[in-house]
Each structure stands twice: as structure tokens, then as C-alpha cells.
Amino acid sequence: MPLKFLRAWLLVGCQSFGGGVATLALLHRMAVEQEEWLSEEEFTRDWALSQAAPGINLLALTILIGHRVAGANGILLSLVGLLLPTTAITVVLTASYAHIRHSPVVEAALKGILPATVGLGLLTSWQMIRPLLKESHAEGRGSGAFSLLLLAGCALLSFLRFPVVYILLFAAVLGAFYRWKVQPRKGTTGESPS
């Protein structure tokens, strides 16, 4: 059982390119449909919790599922399975890259690659912004405007070189205060699993 468990996570780790929706689908198929480690409801709830946890969501989900299946050992095995091969590949690739990073061909290729990476970063931001703004807009004009203002304000403060830690904490506290005290209640929204 431990070996099979480890192998399943190895497969997920090595197949998860680009993160996000594709990896989640992969994990769902393995954990719920094939291995039946947890039910559909449990998976949905675990994913909601993972999104609220700090750091990489996929790792939090991995930890929760590992915990469900075999406690502390499950956590260890699933993390090792997911992270060991992927980290090894990343480090080896980076190490080999570090040797050639100043060669003329690589420098030339980077002139193309780096702007494209920035483009991909912008696309990722857009994908993250959209649901947040949609959700707050659905709660009313005030909430939508508040979210937009918060986004723009944080960008401005960061542009003015305020320390990012304080921007993040300040925005989080402001967000909590607004949702809790300012915005009139309209029933619960957000990622409560259904």
C-alpha cells in the first residue's frame, strides 16, 4: 500500500505541467475516481481549505489527502512523492542552465524568452483577478469598487517602493474589516464547498 500510494503521487508530480486547473483535474481523477481515497464532497472541501492555506495550494491539498489516507506517514509519503522528482528535475535543469547562461546563443534566446515570460505572468494575473472581481461585483457596486481600489492602491504603494509585507498585511486586514463590518450582509458567498 505505501508503495502504491507513493507511486500515485510521483505520477501526479511528474504530469503536472503549468499547474492550476489541469493538475487539479489530474489529482481529482486519481484520488476520487481511481483510488477512492476520499469522496467527492471531501475533495471539494479539502480544495476549499487548501485555497485558504498559505503557500502553494496544491501542496496543501496534497497534505490534506495524505493525512486522510494515512495520517503523518501519509503526509510524508505524498509530499515526497510529489516533490522529490519534480524538485530534482528543477534543480538539475537550473544547475545545467547556470553553466550556459552566459553563452551568446542563450543570451540571444533570452531576449525572446524573457519578455514572453513577463507576458505569461500578466496572463496569470488576469486569470487570478477575474474571478475575484466578478465575485465582489456580484455582491454589489460598493464591494466591486472596494476591490478595484484595493488592487490599484496596492499596485501604487508597491510602485512607490513601500515594503511589500506591510502592503499585503494591510490589504488583508482592510479586506477583513470591510467584509465583516462595512458591507451589509447578503447571505454567505465565497468558497464554501457545496
Added chain:
Amino acid sequence: MNSGIFFWLLLKGSLLSTGGFGNLPLLHQELLDRHWATERDFAESLTLGQVTPGPNGLWVISLGYLVDGWRGSLLALLAITLPPLLVLLLYRFYRCIQGHAAVDGFMRGLSLAVIGTFLIAMLHLFRGVGVTPQSLLILAGSLLLGSVRRLPVILLLGVAAVTGIVWK
């Protein structure tokens, strides 16, 4: 360069993030201010993170390597593995905090701030690459291809690399 402080920065970035790239704005600011990393280190490790398998958040392992070699990548791995463990605490207290407006608001505020600061980090990164007609065109092209065609990331970066080599 002090490994202890480096680890603390990595950990702080991960603790205050809600996803794979969320630690970028904080690290970008702190490491550049200390001259421990360059714009190019960031851009390159982001690219490497897109190319390798695994969650997107592993980009920081590349960054760790470029900043501090094997030790740096190990510190980075540790720093991204520890914070998600807090999900077990959330799991424990699930019933108490579920759907509480303040919790939802906290998460949303944090996410918005991460994106806002992330956009500025991207701006700096782009300026570090050099704002030329060529780089602007490639940026626009990647936005277009990435959003319209849904090309696999590796293919898109490959096309960009060839463009960089051919178009001097």
C-alpha cells in the same frame, strides 16, 4: 549574503502568499534591495519554473539555486513545504471559521494585494529585460498567443526563444 536571512525571506514570502507566484513580489523587492539577486535571476527562474514539471510554485527552487547554489534550492524547498502544513490547523478549526465574513475578506484582500504588487514586479522585470520595440512585440505576441490560442507554455517559450535567436 546570509543564509539564515535568505531562508527567513523565502519563508515569509511563502507564508504571505495564496498560490504559486504569490511570493514573488516580496522576494523581488527584498532580494533586489540587498543585491542578492538580479532582475535577470528572477526572470530566468520564472521561466525555468514554467518549463519543469510540478506545481508552478517550484520556480523559487530555481531562484534559490541561482542565488545560493544547492543550499539555496534546499532552503527554498523547505520554505515552500512548511507553510502549507498550516492547512491541518485550518482543517481542525474548519467549523468555527467556515464562511465567516472576516476570513473571506482577509483572503480576498490578501489575494488582491498579491496581484497588485505582482503587476509592479512584472513591470520592473520587463524594464530589466530592456524596453525595445522587439521586446514589446514579443510581449504582445505572448499575450495574444497565450490568451487566444491556449498554446502549451513550453511551445510558446520555444517560439519566443527562436524569435530571440533569429531576430537580432
